[in-house]
Structures are given as C-alpha cells and as structure tokens.
Amino acid sequence: MAIKKFAVACFDDEAPLFAAVDKVRNSGYKLHDVYTPFPVHGLDVAMGHKDTDLHIAGFCFGLTGTATALGFMSWIFTSDWPINYAGKPFFALPAFIPITFELTVLFAAVGMVLTYCYLNQIMPGVKKHVFHPRQTDDYFVLVVEVPEGEPEGEIMEFLAGTNPLETNVQVAEDGWWFGRWDKDEDYTKNFA
C-alpha cells in the first residue's frame, strides 16, 4: 500500500493490448496491471500470471464439508443419541448421503467465494483507484509504474509507441482502502 506515480495507456481492442503488454514486458519497465471490462482470454498468460489455485481451495473446503456432515451424523446416531427409527440400523450410511452431498457443495461454494473475495481484495466498502472510468465499459487500460524519483517522459514516449488511444500520468494509491465511492481522494498533496 503506497502512493505511486503511474503511466497509463488506453486501448479499445484486445489485439493492440496484447502487443503492448508484450512490449512492456520486454522493455524492463514494471507492468503494474491491466484493467479490462471483461475477461480477456490469454491475457493472464501474456502478463506472466500463473494459473490460479482457487479450485484447490474449493476442493479442500468441499472435503471439509463431507467430513463435517458424515462425522456429525455418525456421531449423533451411533454415540450421542442413537434412536431406533423403524428398526433401521443406527449407522445408516445410504441415508446420510444426501445431506453429506449438500454440505460438501455448500462448504465448497461458500469457502471458495470467501477465498475469492480475500484474494481479489473485494468487499463491501472497499475502494480502489480507477485509472479510467471506461475501464469497466469499453477501454482496455494498461498501467506501468514510474520508478520513484524518475521523470515519466521516457516511459510516456515508450507507451506512445504502442499506438494507444490516449495516455496520461496519474498519482494514485496502488492498493485498497475503505472509502466512499462518491468522494474523490486527492493524492497529489501528500506525494512529494
């Protein structure tokens, strides 16, 4: 969480964006992030992101659900309070399957969504800097970090070479904070 200076380039299509991402990665500049209005397939690979492990988390939560349901029902009906229901066995495994299945799904889904929110750092009340209001509409926004103490001129010239629609320089918080979206923060005054 720090306030930094960023060079921003906007595109209106995926094709020039991919070319620009390649160029930035080969140039040695630090690619801060790319913001797109919808999932662009292959962009994560082009940016060098590893595959997400979210589904592994989901599997673990699911197993927890299975164990919880099976363990709980077995404990209740065999040791805590065994009841004879129409002469059926106390440990009636086939009858435990529906609830076991439901809890597996429930735990996996809830756990995964919470993990997803945690990893993406999203939650009601969270605020992040929006580099361009159209990044959730029709712009593909590429953001490069300007190293501390360096002028942005060279980077801007470099970004202009990727044929963007528009470029600009912004000073912004690079993480998240709690805030209201109808109020604008001004970072420039505490940025030396």
Added chain:
Amino acid sequence: MHLKYESFVREPLITGDKTYAQVTEDICKPIEQKPSKLWYVGFVLSLLFLGFGVFSVFWEVYWGLGTWGINRTVGWGWDITNFVWWVGIGHAGTLISAILLLFRQGWRTGVNRAAEAMTIFAVMCAGQFPIFHMGRVWNAFYVLPLPNTRGPLWPNFNSALLWDVFAISTYFTVSLLFWYSGLVPDFATIRDRAKTKLRKRLYGLASFGWTGTAKNWQRFEALSLVLAGLSTPLVLSVHTIVSFDFATSVIPGWHATIFPPYFVAGAVFSGFAMVQTLLILVRKIYKMEDYITLGHIEAMNKVIVLTGSIVGVAYLTELFMAWYSQVHFEQEAFKYRVFGPYWWAYWAMMTCNVVSPQFFWFKKLRRNIVFTFILSIVVNIGMWFERFVIIVTTLANDFLPSSWTYYSPTWPELGFYLGTFGLFFTCFFLFSKYFPVIAIAEIKFTLKVSGDKYKRDMQRLDAMTTEEFLEEANHAH
C-alpha cells in the same frame, strides 16, 4: 482480428451492429432512467398481492392450520403443491447458468442473469410453504441441528423431509453466491458511469471495489467454472430430494423409482416456461431484442419440447408400471388418479404438459413470440396440476375407503399462493429496475464471436484458403 472462430452458419446471438460501449449503454439505460408508468403499475399490483399474502399467512398463523382446507386424509394440499411448483421453476435458472456454461453454450449469456434472478426469487417463494405448513411456525427452527435445551435431541437425518431442508437452503445459498459473483463486475460498470452521487455510492458499495484487473478476471473465471461444476449436480440433487419426499414413502402412486428423473425433467420444463414468460416481457419493455433474440427463444423452446416429452413418457410409464406390476393397490391408485373425483386435474395436466409442447416441433411456432408466451403460461398451469395430481389425488383415496374425502382449498390457502406471486414479482420488478438484467461483461465477451457485425466478416474468412488465412493472421499485429 479476433482469432476465435465461429461459423457464419450459426445464428448471431447479438444483433444490431453493437460495440462494447453500445452494449454498456443499452443494458445500463433502464437503471439510469426513471421507470415507466407500466413499471409502477406492475410494482404496485405486486405489492398488493404480497400484502394480501401476508394477511392470509397472518390469518393462518393466528387461527391455526384449521383455516386451511387440508384434513387428516389429505394432509398435503396446495401448500406442498405450490412448494414443489416454485422449486421446480427455479431449476431453469441454474440449468442456464451452470449446465449451459459447462456445455459452452454461447446463448446462455443473454438470458442467464434474469434466469438466475428468477431462480433465487422462486426458491424464496417455495421456502415459505413448508415453513408455514408447520402451523406452529415459531418452532420452525426445530428442523435445524442445533444443540438445544429440549435434551440433546437431534432431527432425524434419515428423513427425506430433513434432506429437503438441507437441499433447499444449500441451493438458495449457492445460487445467490453464483448470481452475485457475476453481478459484481457489472455493478462496477454502473458505478463508473454513474452521474449522481447516491448512485455512485450505492453501486460502489455493491460492486465490492471491483476494478477488473487481469488477475481478478482470471480468478473470476475459475470461480464461475467451479461454481457451475458444483451447481450442476446440486440442481439435479435438489429436485431428486424433493421427489424423495414422495418416493421414499409407501403410498401407492408415490412409491416409484422413476420419480427423481421425472421430477427433474418436469422442473426444467416448468422453469424454462417461466423464463420465457419473464424474458418475453423484459425484452419488450426494456427493448432488449438485440440481446434476447428469436434464436434465444427458439433454443429455449427446444428445451421445452424435449423436457415436455420426457415428462410425457414418465406419465405413460407410470400408468404402464401400475398395470404391469399387478399390484392391486397400485392399479386402483392410478384408476382413481385418471378417472376418479379429480379426473379434471389429471386431464388438464395431460393436455398442458404432454400435448401442448408438441407444437414446438414446428420451427414457425418455436419462433413465434405470441404463441411462445401463451404456451409458456399453459405449461406452467400444467406443471402446477402435475403436482396437485400427484399430491392430492393420491391422498384423497387412501387405504381406508371410510376416510376418503374431497379436498378443496380455502381463501387463506389461495391468498398465500397469490402472495408468493406478489413476492416473486415485487422482487423481479426491483431487480429489473436496479440490476443489469443482462450480464454486461459476459455479453461483451461473446460480442466479437457471436455479434452479427463480427460474424459477417466470417464469410470472408470462410472463403479463404489456409495459406491466405495464416498470412493475414501473422501480419495482423
């Protein structure tokens, strides 16, 4: 050039030469405008129905279950009929959002948001019925496995009715999470183009601070895929478990192994009919004809004719098995079902569910909006009768002829049912005003593959030789 190829033979899913910006504009417009007069009329009407429903339920809770028409012979009447009906309606939403995602059906993107909303509201309505059928509703929490002061006593985990509690609540929770995780990026879109402070603040809150980084989208896709994978068996399990409420009993007419697949097919059948009813209205009122095209309507009608036929086969199989089993009581149960005091319900069901969807074998009728709209309502009436037939006609002629009886509902039962319509449409009206009724991000994702503007270019690409195509692709950047 976009390198994802879809043959031009396939019908475009988005018509009207859209760009990304135009998609955002079209879908966000109803949210940013004042609602029409029609909206207010519909909303107030829904609230009136809801109010009457609340009063009916209050009456039942205050005076007790005796205010309903159910009795010792027919212990389940309209309440459970309506419960099964509403749960079934919900199934289409999950089928569209989850199963069609796994099958990579592009047309789901135009309809999944509204269909999932329908699922959630339908399950909310369904849940009311078993709860208020308990009579002493303040003891409803007895179904939860809570440590309690009544002794360390637990609910019966071997009971199909308790499985229902887990199935319905899991289904509601997972559907809600799936739906909302897709809504978050769309709320961010509305937030970033909001002109008023209040809208910016509220949609900022609802969007969870989403900005759409590449990594976030990667996780978004992973989450959607796994949730779809979880929801697919879940939706099949939910109506399977609902059917267990009947199939695991020893009542002739209920005790049948065919129930789970037959109930699931019926649920998808009625759910798609309800999706048609709602979406034909939505596309008209909000001018979404470019996103919910005739192709979408036709695709859903194909599902209706398929599932309708499965249901028809199930009805006939039941009759055949009753005869073939040579079990006297089974045969009698079905004789009373078809020709007994409730014969009119059976034949209404047969006409609406088995005969009427067969019209959809004709392409002209599948693409006729007025016909589809009328038929979608007919199908839902038929599916309501199906549940009524299964529940009431079976119970009315039970083991002891001396206790046979005829059941008809009283006004609080009717009011309760109307009240759930009020609840459903109140929620749906609010949804259509404040939420994007079409998944904005997902539509944009399919735009350059299935948009008519981009598909026209496919004809040119299709005519190329491989060498020419590679030449163009390699020099595109």
